[in-house]
Amino acid sequence: MAYVHNFSAGPCVLPQAVFEEASQALLNFDNLGLSIIEISHRSPSFVAVMEEARSLVKELLEVPDGYTVLFLQGGASMGFLTVAYNMIRNQKKAAYVNTGAWAKKAAKEFSFVGELDIIASSEDKNYSYIPKNIVAGSDYDFLHITSNNTISGTQYKDFPTSDTPLVCDMSSDIFSRKINVADFDIIYAGAQKNMGPAGTAVYIVKESILGNSSIPIPTMLDLNTHYSKDSMFNTPPVFAIYASMLNLRWLKKNGGVGHIQNVNEKKATLLYNEIDNNPLFEGTTAIEDRSTMNATFLLKEAALTDTFNKMWQEANISGIKGHRSVGGYRASMYNALPIESVMELVNVMKELTEKHG
C-alpha cells in the first residue's frame, strides 16, 4: 500500500515501529502468551511499563528532582478542571491567557472553583499571535497558558516569567522542543500528538504543590490521589500508556528532544519558506509566533481550491484541511512526521504554482 503522508492535527502520525511493536503486543505481550490488553494492571509486566513510561518522560524532558510524572485519563479537557482544583489557593483567583479555543476552555473550568481574569488575549485578531510581555501579579494563585495552539498555529517561543506559579497545557508541543521544567508548577498534555495514542494525558507536577489546595478536591481530580499510588489509583488506560512508552523509547533512541527539535525546526522552515515564497499561498499567523507543529495557511486564489485539493490527495497527503475557524489549510508536523512528507507537500504547492500560478 502507498505510504500516506499523515498531517492530521491529532490523533496523529506515530512511528511505524510503534505500530508494529504494539500490534505484536496485542497478540503476545512480554512473552506471557497473553495480550497486553488482557493482563492485570497490577502484574509485574504492566507495572514495568508504567514505570518505564514515567521515567522516560523524566529523562527526555530532564525533569528535575521534586517533580512527579502521572499518566491519567480524560485528556487535557479534564486537565482544565484538575489543574484548577489543584492550584487554587487562598486568593481563589487565577490569571489565564486566551490564545485560542483550548485556552478559553481551560479558563472556563476555573470559574467552577474561583474567580478568573483573562489578563491577555489575542482574540481580537482571531488568535493569530501570542500576546507579549505577559505579567501576572502576586494577587493570582497561578498563571495558566497554552504553549501551542493547534487550531490557529501559534506557539510561545518564550514563556512568561514571574513569581506567580506557572501552569501550562502543553498538549500539542510537549516533547517537540527543549523546555525548562523548573519554570512550571504543572505541565499537562493530552497524549495524542507527540506522546502516543488518544486515551491518556501526562502530568508533570511539582511535588510541593500537592495537598495545598484551598478547597476540597474530589478524589479522582486530586493529583495527590494519583501521586500517592504511583499513578495506579484506579485501573489506568493500559494500552494508551503502553503505546506512549513505546513512542518515548523511539524518541530516546532517535536522539531525544534536542535532536527532534532540530528536525522539527527544519521541517517547519521548509514549509513556511514555501508559504512565504509561493505567490499562491499566505500564512495566517504573526511570523514570530509561528508554530513548528501546526502550520496554517491560505490559498489566495479560491478558484484553484479544487485543483489543489485534488493534487495533494493524489500525492497521498492526508489531514491538511484547516480548522473551520481559520479556514484554508493546516499542516501538522509532529515528531513522527518524516521530513519527506513535508517535502512532498512543498512539491505539490510548487507544482500548483508552476501549472496554474
Added chain:
Amino acid sequence: MAYVHNFSAGPCVLPQAVFEEASQALLNFDNLGLSIIEISHRSPSFVAVMEEARSLVKELLEVPDGYTVLFLQGGASMGFLTVAYNMIRNQKKAAYVNTGAWAKKAAKEFSFVGELDIIASSEDKNYSYIPKNIVAGSDYDFLHITSNNTISGTQYKDFPTSDTPLVCDMSSDIFSRKINVADFDIIYAGAQKNMGPAGTAVYIVKESILGNSSIPIPTMLDLNTHYSKDSMFNTPPVFAIYASMLNLRWLKKNGGVGHIQNVNEKKATLLYNEIDNNPLFEGTTAIEDRSTMNATFLLKEAALTDTFNKMWQEANISGIKGHRSVGGYRASMYNALPIESVMELVNVMKELTEKHG
C-alpha cells in the same frame, strides 16, 4: 505457546478474535494505509466505529428509546463523581448501598456535592452478602448500588424497585446477563471486564435526567456535554472504544447477552459445585448472592497452599489469587473465558483432593 487460562479480575480475557483484528488495525485500519491510532477521531472511519459501538450497546442490552449511550474516560472511579453531579436534585441527598470497597468509594464522591446516607450495608460480614429489601424513600434524589462486587464475589440477583431513581455501577457484570435498562436512570461501567480493554467507560443514561442537576456541573463531568456532541466533545480514547466495539460485535455474533448468560451460569455452576463438594475448599459468600463473574473461595488446609499454587500454575492457570481483603482465591469468569478454562481449574482442585485430601 501454551494457552493461558486467564482468570484475571480485570483487565481480563477478551476473545482471541478481538486481539487479532485489533492487532491488524494497528497496522492498517479500514484499508486506509493508516493505523487506527493515527487517524483523526473526526474521520468518517472512526465516527463509524463510535456509532457502531453505541448502537451495539443499545442492541445487546435492548436499551429502550429515551436512553443514550456514551463512551467516556476515567473509569467507574470518575463515574462516581459524574453520577453524583448529574443526579443531585433539590433534596441534595442520596442513598447508597455499601456492598464493598467500590460501593464505598462511589458513596464518598457524593459527599463532595451533597449529603449521603448509607441505607444498607454488608460491611458487618466482610461484604459476603447482598443486603435484602432495600428501600430508598422519596426524600432521596437517587439510590446508588453496585451490581456485582468483584472483590468479595457477590452480585445482586434482583435490583431494588421503588420510585426513587436508581443508579448502578455495573462495571463487573454488564453484558453478562439480561437486564431491564428501563429500571435505571444511569448505568455506568468501566470497560475492562466484559466490554473491552481498560481506558473507557460506558454510560447508559435516561435522556430526561440531563440538565436537571441542582448545582452547576464542570464541563467534562456534565453528561449533557457529551450527549450533545454524540460522545465526541473532546478526543475520545480511540483504541479502547475500537476494541470494545470489536468485542461487542463478537458478543452479538455469538448469540448475544441471553446466550452468554446461559454460558456464564454453566461456568459458575461448574466451579461452585466443586467448591461446595470438594472437602478441601469452601466458598466465602452467601450462596444466594454468589457472583457468576467472580467466585471467591478458600483452601481449608493452609499446609496445602504451596502445593495447590504449584499445581494450578503448572496447568497454565493465571490470575486466581484472592484480593488481600478476602484472602484465598478468586476465579473471575468473564464472558470471554472459555468453559474449558473452568474445567481445567476444577480438574486441578479435584486432583489436589485425590492426591492430598
